[in-house]
Amino acid sequence: MNKSVPNCPRLSRIASSSDGRSVEHWSTTWRDVFAILFFAMALIFHFSPPAQADEAALRTIIAKFATAKNFQATVQIVGELAATGDPSVERSLTALSNGELYFRKADASVFIGKEQGQAILLADPLNGDGAGEAAKAEVTKIKVNNTLRRTIRDALGGLTLSSADPAARLAAARTMFKTPNAATIEALDAAILNEAVASVKKQLEQARASAVLVSDLPASEKLAAISVLKARGDRDALSLLTAFATGAEDGAVKEATEGAIAGITGTLAIWNAAQNVWYGVSLGSVLLLAAIGLAITFGVMGVINMAHGEMVMLGAYTTFVVQNVIRTSFPGLFDWSLAIALPLAFLVAGAVGLAIERGIIRFLYGRPLETLLATWGVSLILQQAVRTIFGPTNREVGNPSWMSGGFEIGQLAITWNRLWIVVFSLGVFAILLYVMKRTPWGLQMRAVTQNRRMASSMGIRTPWVDALTFALGSGIAGIAGVALSQIDNVSPNLGQGYIIDSFMVVVFGGVGNLWGTLVGAFSLGILNKFLEPYAGAVLGKILVLVLIILFIQKRPRGLFALKGRAVEA
Amino acid sequence: MITGRFFAAGADRRILIAILLLLAAAVIVPILNLAVPPTSGLHLPSYIVALTGKYLCYALLALALDLVWGYCGILSLGHGAFFALGGYAMGMYLMRQIGDRGVYGNPLLPDFMVFLNWKELPWFWYGFDQFWFAALMVMLVPGLLAFVFGWFAFRSRVTGVYLSIITQAMTYALLLAFFRNDMGFGGNNGLTDFKDILGFNVQASSTRSALFAATALALALAVFVTWRIVGSKYGKLLMAVRDAESRTRFLGWRAENVKLFAFTVSAVMAGIAGALYVPQVGIINPGEFDPANSIEVVIWTAIGGRGTIVGPIIGAILVNTGKSWFTGALPELWLFALGGLFVAVTLFLPKGIVGMWDQWRSYTKVRHAASAEASPPPAEPPAIVRVSSDKVSGWKDEPGLPEPQPAE
Numbered sequence: 001m002n003k004s005v006p007n008c009p010r011l012s013r014i015a016s017s018s019d020g021r022s023v024e025h026w027s028t029t030w031r032d033v034f035a036i037l038f039f040a041m042a043l044i045f046h047f048s049p050p051a052q053a054d055e056a057a058l059r060t061i062i063a064k065f066a067t068a069k070n071f072q073a074t075v076q077i078v079g080e081l082a083a084t085g086d087p088s089v090e091r092s093l094t095a096l097s098n099g100e101l102y103f104r105k106a107d108a109s110v111f112i113g114k115e116q117g118q119a120i121l122l123a124d125p126l127n128g129d130g131a132g133e134a135a136k137a138e139v140t141k142i143k144v145n146n147t148l149r150r151t152i153r154d155a156l157g158g159l160t161l162s163s164a165d166p167a168a169r170l171a172a173a174r175t176m177f178k179t180p181n182a183a184t185i186e187a188l189d190a191a192i193l194n195e196a197v198a199s200v201k202k203q204l205e206q207a208r209a210s211a212v213l214v215s216d217l218p219a220s221e222k223l224a225a226i227s228v229l230k231a232r233g234d235r236d237a238l239s240l241l242t243a244f245a246t247g248a249e250d251g252a253v254k255e256a257t258e259g260a261i262a263g264i265t266g267t268l269a270i271w272n273a274a275q276n277v278w279y280g281v282s283l284g285s286v287l288l289l290a291a292i293g294l295a296i297t298f299g300v301m302g303v304i305n306m307a308h309g310e311m312v313m314l315g316a317y318t319t320f321v322v323q324n325v326i327r328t329s330f331p332g333l334f335d336w337s338l339a340i341a342l343p344l345a346f347l348v349a350g351a352v353g354l355a356i357e358r359g360i361i362r363f364l365y366g367r368p369l370e371t372l373l374a375t376w377g378v379s380l381i382l383q384q385a386v387r388t389i390f391g392p393t394n395r396e397v398g399n400p401s402w403m404s405g406g407f408e409i410g411q412l413a414i415t416w417n418r419l420w421i422v423v424f425s426l427g428v429f430a431i432l433l434y435v436m437k438r439t440p441w442g443l444q445m446r447a448v449t450q451n452r453r454m455a456s457s458m459g460i461r462t463p464w465v466d467a468l469t470f471a472l473g474s475g476i477a478g479i480a481g482v483a484l485s486q487i488d489n490v491s492p493n494l495g496q497g498y499i500i501d502s503f504m505v506v507v508f509g510g511v512g513n514l515w516g517t518l519v520g521a522f523s524l525g526i527l528n529k530f531l532e533p534y535a536g537a538v539l540g541k542i543l544v545l546v547l548i549i550l551f552i553q554k555r556p557r558g559l560f561a562l563k564g565r566a567v568e569a
Numbered sequence: 570m571i572t573g574r575f576f577a578a579g580a581d582r583r584i585l586i587a588i589l590l591l592l593a594a595a596v597i598v599p600i601l602n603l604a605v606p607p608t609s610g611l612h613l614p615s616y617i618v619a620l621t622g623k624y625l626c627y628a629l630l631a632l633a634l635d636l637v638w639g640y641c642g643i644l645s646l647g648h649g650a651f652f653a654l655g656g657y658a659m660g661m662y663l664m665r666q667i668g669d670r671g672v673y674g675n676p677l678l679p680d681f682m683v684f685l686n687w688k689e690l691p692w693f694w695y696g697f698d699q700f701w702f703a704a705l706m707v708m709l710v711p712g713l714l715a716f717v718f719g720w721f722a723f724r725s726r727v728t729g730v731y732l733s734i735i736t737q738a739m740t741y742a743l744l745l746a747f748f749r750n751d752m753g754f755g756g757n758n759g760l761t762d763f764k765d766i767l768g769f770n771v772q773a774s775s776t777r778s779a780l781f782a783a784t785a786l787a788l789a790l791a792v793f794v795t796w797r798i799v800g801s802k803y804g805k806l807l808m809a810v811r812d813a814e815s816r817t818r819f820l821g822w823r824a825e826n827v828k829l830f831a832f833t834v835s836a837v838m839a840g841i842a843g844a845l846y847v848p849q850v851g852i853i854n855p856g857e858f859d860p861a862n863s864i865e866v867v868i869w870t871a872i873g874g875r876g877t878i879v880g881p882i883i884g885a886i887l888v889n890t891g892k893s894w895f896t897g898a899l900p901e902l903w904l905f906a907l908g909g910l911f912v913a914v915t916l917f918l919p920k921g922i923v924g925m926w927d928q929w930r931s932y933t934k935v936r937h938a939a940s941a942e943a944s945p946p947p948a949e950p951p952a953i954v955r956v957s958s959d960k961v962s963g964w965k966d967e968p969g970l971p972e973p974q975p976a977e
Contacts, residue, residue: 304730306864363916368730369644370915373871376864377911384904500741500860503734538745545742549718549735553725 055088055126062092062125065110065142066103074142075151082155090159092125097152101125102139113139154183161191166200173203178236180207182215206232213244219253226253230260233267234411271411276529282418284525285425288518289484290498291505292429293477295517297353299506300436300449301469303361304372307379308502309495310386311474314352315345315481316490317386320395335400338482345478352382353474357467365466379495387492397485417486424483428476433514435472445469449512504548510558520559524548584796587879588789591625595785599778615774619849620893622781624886626846629788631869631881633838636795638867639875640804641831642811644729647736648839649863650743651711653853655840657747658710660760660853661694662703663771667764680762681755691753700767707844708837715836716829723825723832728814737860744858759854766848777849784845788882791838795878798834807831868907872914874921883922 061080068074078096081089095101095112102113102120111122111131120139122131144152160172169191176184188208195201209225229237241261248254290312297305322341326333333340356378364371399417406415436442447455448465456462481494488494501524509520524544531540555561598621601613630652637643669676673683677690696702718739722732750756769776798804809817810824818824847853856862865888873884888910895903918925 304733360912360916369733370919372644372730372733373864373867374912374915377868377908377915380904380908380911384901384908387904388901496861500737504738507731507734538749542742542745545738545745549738549742550721552727552731552735553721556725556727556731 058089058126062089062110063108065096065101066108068142071143071145071148074144075148078148078151078155082159088126090156091128093152093156093159095125096142096144097149099141099144101142102134103142104134104139106138110142111139113141154181157184157187161187161204162194166197169195169197170200170203173200173207177203177207177210180210180214180240182211182217185211185215185217206237210237210240213240219251222253223256226256226260230263233264235268238264238268268411275412276533277526278412278414280526280529281422281522282525283529284522285418285422286484286487287501287505287525288429288521289421289425289480290477291502291509291517291521292425292432292514293473293475293480294502295506295509295514296432296473296476297470298503299511299513299517300445301466301473302368302449302511303365303470304368304375305470305473306372306376306499307356307382307495308375308474308477309497309499310379310382311349311353311477311495312481312484312498313386313490313492313495314349314382315341315478316397316485316488316494317390317395317481318345318348318478319482319485320390320397320490323397334398335402337398338400338403338486341482342479345482346475347478349478349481350471350475353477354467354471356474357470361470362463362466379499383492383495390492392492394489394491397490399486403486421483421487425480428479429514429518432476436514441465441468504545507558508548508551510560513558513560516558516560583879584792587882588792591785591789591792595782595789598785599782602778603775615777618774618777618781622777622784622849623846624889625781625784625788626842626849627866627869627889628882628885629784629791629842629845630839630866631873631885632788632791632795632878633835633842634866635870635875635878635881636798636835636838637828637831638870639877639881640799640811641807641828642814643828643832644733644867645736645832645835646733646860646863646867647740648835648866649860650736650740650858651715651836651839652843652846652866653743653747653855653857654711654714655707655843656847656853656857657754657760657843658697658703658706658840659844659847660763661697661706661754662700663763663766663848664760665694665698666766667762670764671762679755679760681758682753685750687753693753704844707840711836711840711843712833715833719829719832723828726825737863740858740863741860744855744860747855747858755854757855759852759856760847761852761854763848763851771848771851780845780849784849787841787845791841792878792882794834794838798831799878803827803830865907868911868914870921872910872918872921874923874925877921877923877927880921880923887922 058081061077064077064080065074068077074096078093081093092101092110092112100112100114101110102122103110104122110125112125112128113120113122113134115121115136116133119133119135121133122139123129124131157172157176160168161176163169163172173188173191176188185208188204188211192201192204192208195204205228209228212221212225213229215221226241229241238261241257241264245254245257245261248257290309293311294305294308297303297308319338319341322344323334323337326337326340356375360374360378361371364374403417403420406413408414434442436445444455444460444465447458447460448462448469452462455465484494484498488497505520505524506517508524509516509518527547528540528544531543534540535543552558598613598618601611602615602618605612607614630648633651634645634648637645637648664679667679671680671683673680675683678687682690697706718736722735727735746752747754747759748757754760763771765771766776766780769779799807806817806822806827809822810827814824817827843853843857866885869885869888870881871884872888873882874880888907891906892903895906914921920928
């Protein structure tokens with residue numbers, strides 16, 4: 001109640017501002033409509049349905065369609081219908097615009113009709129209830145032309161502006177902003193005065209401003225509109241202003257427009273940079289996920305694991321299998337599929353990693369170049385195995401509902417799946433860092449890395465630490481696969497696409513240093529995305545590769561090199 | 570000592586045999602293909618000639634890699650790039666030879682340029698209508714790239730794994746670059762539809778035989794050159810750098826120059842291999858730059874035996890024959906076989922086929938000598954071998970010869 005009381009003076013303002021406008025019935029009806037509507041809203045906290053015009057009155061107006069002699073007459077009837085301000089006329093107006101409004105020749109009553117074979121299914125024009133069917137010869141279609149359709153569109157826009165649902169009003173305002181039309185200014189004025197939701201009101205004002213630009217209102221109004229659009233400051237506003245500037249005459253208005261264009265271009269450039277940073281962060285998080293397991297197997301253990309990409313692939317395929325089982329057996333759990341797949345992927349990839357370490361790599365310690373060849377062989381075998389089992393084509397892994405869609409911050413478009421992957425990669429990084437630095441196992445791992453013989457003398461079972469470390473690195477690659485299955489094609493070649501990038505990240509960041517991997521991943525991601533607009537995606541990637549090659553010349557041990565005497569391998 | 574190690578067990582004689590075999594093949598295969606009538610049992614069909622020619626190109630590539638990896642310890646995962654660059658240089662010559670016989674009939678521009686609406690020939694395509702120029706570029710382009718790349722990499726002492734990874738990055742970057750249409754190398758279709766080479770029809774069986782002979786001769790020459798390099802004082806330096814780079818440097822040698830020399834020579838050899846490969850296969854596309862190809866070359870060398878001259882040739886021919894057979898007979902199993910081969914060779918055959926053969930031969934020889942002298946068998950040397958090889962790099966030694974220990 002309280003909220004709406006101060007709004008009361010608006011009633012009179014609507015009346016006064018609408019007076020003397022050229023389209024008489026519009027202003028009077030809007031006054032009536034809003035008086036009723038507003039009163040109702042004020043009474044019951046905006047939750048009531050909008051005021052209904054008398055249904056019988058509506059039916060009388062609709063019945064007139066049957067007797068309309070020409071398009072002008074029909075336009076007039078549409079105007080009358082719109083003037084009622086009743087949302088229920090939307091159905092018949094839409095039908096008319098689609099050419100689905102008929103009248104029966106026998107009694108001149110109007111129906112919405114859908115053709116079905118030779119007959120036409122009839123429905124009530126107001127509530128859409130079925131009304132039997134008629135042969136084609138019994139009914140006549142009410143003809144429409146483009147002018148009529150435009151009138152209907154404008155009328156419908158005005159109708160949804162008064163809808164009870166704020167989302168519908170917002171959508172209407174958005175559409176009106178994009179298709180500015182001088183005739184809608186009054187309706188917008190009225191709606192703005194009546195609007196209580198701030199965000200919708202802002203959108204309405206912007207829609208009004210865009211309409212003012214194309215109208216023949218005085219310069220002062222246009223200046224105000226320009227400043228509104230400037231405040232909006234996005235691409236749509238920019239294109240509206242640019243279109244306006246080309247047609248504008250010299251003077252204050254044109255200057256203001258150009259100023260606004262310059263201002264918006266500046267803001268957009270900043271937003272653009274921010275968007276690039278975001279894309280870069282997103283790419284960086286993907287790189288981090290792919291590389292972080294490698295940072296352990298390669299960075300900490302010194303094993304060049306070329307099968308690392310295939311561990312990622314195994315994780316992705318685990319997700320696929322989990323989702324398949326859920327789809328067929330427990331459809332209700334689909335939103336939980338990733339949470340279920342995470343530990344499974346860790347276990348699957350970790351077990352395969354353990355088998356590789358025990359079966360092959362433990363015979364090759366100290367011969368890094370040969371682990372490269374052997375693990376490359378393993379990667380070929382794993383790829384072909386997956387290809388044989390699951391087929392060579394891409395497999396579909398779905399996004400749970402909480403990962404689909406996106407939102408906007410200013411001009412920044414952020415999709416949920418990318419955001420979750422950023423969060424997830426940082427989470428994995430934090431956990432890994434904790435394991436390495438704060439747990440006994442991590443301590444043993446570091447001890448074995450730094451001085452194997454000493455660690456062994458102190459009673460650490462180095463073979464087991466090796467095996468578990470390798471399994472950990474592989475398992476993390478597996479959970480990276482779960483995340484990457486959300487944004488990439490799940491195919492047997494999934495891992496191949498990441499292996500070179502992962503090595504670049506680890507080598508760039510500095511081997512044996514998790515923080516280096518973090519910094520390396522994000523700086524390469526952001527660099528890549530900043531190069532892309534200027535150089536194109538492929539050339540940007542080539543440039544990054546060349547830069548890494550040059551960087552390695554300068555710092556052969558990466559960004560954060562381990563200091564100490566154990567450098568020369 | 571090191572020379573003794575490598576030329577023990579009749580290595581010299583083996584190289585001579587290899588060269589003679591290649592020379593003989595260069596003469597006999599064309600005769601069997603051209604002069605022997607198709608009805609005869611001795612006739613070699615043209616496709617076998619082309620296939621074997623392809624294998625010999627691969628063998629040359631593997632030999633090039635062996636020079637840097639086996640003798641200088643540089644594991645290059647980018648040798649496919651040099652191979653492909655040589656191939657592209659030859660492909661550009663062959664494209665220019667098409668002249669106005671292309672689909673669009675443009676006398677100057679290759680078909681793909683007409684298709685992409687290019688109006689004039691890019692500058693880097695000039696000169697490729699001359700064979701001598703193309704032949705020069707076949708050697709110059711990979712050589713120059715290797716020189717510049719090696720100059721930077723070896724000077725800043727990028728070694729071991731890091732070097733392998735940046736060579737891989739190099740070939741990957743080139744792969745991406747050559748996939749681009751605006752590079753002017755035909756995008757992902759590459760260069761194909763060749764007609765003539767030096768005025769002879771590329772498809773004709775006589776040309777194919779000639780190309781085969783040229784490849785065999787080139788390989789024989791490469792074997793000879795590698796043998797001379799490895800046997801020279803410079804070769805000793807190469808091996809010194811491989812076994813103990815720091816120690817070599819401390820003795821006053823410039824390790825980076827030694828490596829740069831080997832790397833550049835090797836790249837030129839790879840380029841020549843690529844140039845001989847393209848007319849025999851009839852196409853060159855960016856797929857040749859794929860890092861996976863370069864890694865496959867490494868396995869040919871490893872299987873045959875790195876650090877031997879004959880080994881890579883045997884390895885390349887064996888693996889590729891196996892590949893041709895497998896992909897025809899059991900296509901799904903080829904990757905399993907190749908992957909298994911990688912694993913098995915690194916685990917059980919660290920010195921490759923030739924290395925194992927030598928080891929077995931010397932072992933039996935030692936045992937013969939031992940039993941003849943009725944003295945206790947030399948149990949000590951193998952023990953030393955185990956200790957050092959576990960610790961260092963997989964370079965097991967001939968029994969009885971001490972292995973140089975790398976500086977730590």
